[in-house]
Amino acid sequence: MMEKLVAMYEKGAITADHLVVESLHMLDPHCPEMVLSALPLEILERMLKYVGEYRPRRMRSNYGPQPTPDQIKAAKHWLEAKVEK
Numbered sequence: 001m002m003e004k005l006v007a008m009y010e011k012g013a014i015t016a017d018h019l020v021v022e023s024l025h026m027l028d029p030h031c032p033e034m035v036l037s038a039l040p041l042e043i044l045e046r047m048l049k050y051v052g053e054y055r056p057r058r059m060r061s062n063y064g065p066q067p068t069p070d071q072i073k074a075a076k077h078w079l080e081a082k083v084e085k
Contacts, residue, residue, distance in 0.1 A: 001026065002038040009043070020047045024067035029074035036078055044083045051076040 002023070009019045020043060027035045036044065054072045067075075 002035060006038065006040065006043075009040075016043055016046050017050070019043055020050050021067065023047065024050075024071050024075055025065075027067070027071045027075055029068075029070040032074045032078040036075065036082075041083070044079060047075060048079045048083055051079065 005014070005019055005022055008014045009016065014022075019039070023035050023039060023043070024047070036047075039047070051072050054067075054069075056069050
């Protein structure tokens, strides 16, 4: 599924923000690298910004329900360890 979403992004069928939110929805908080390691660096950087600005119960996009706080926390921890700021 991740490969399909990344391909859609690369073809311009979805935006970077859409890919960020969809990826976070699929993220297993106990194993975030399964989703995050498949993403291009520019998406990881965009995701790092998104998780830094995340506020529970506040809408940040119109792509459906927001990721859960545990998905955000796991992504933020992984991203801060793997992606240079």
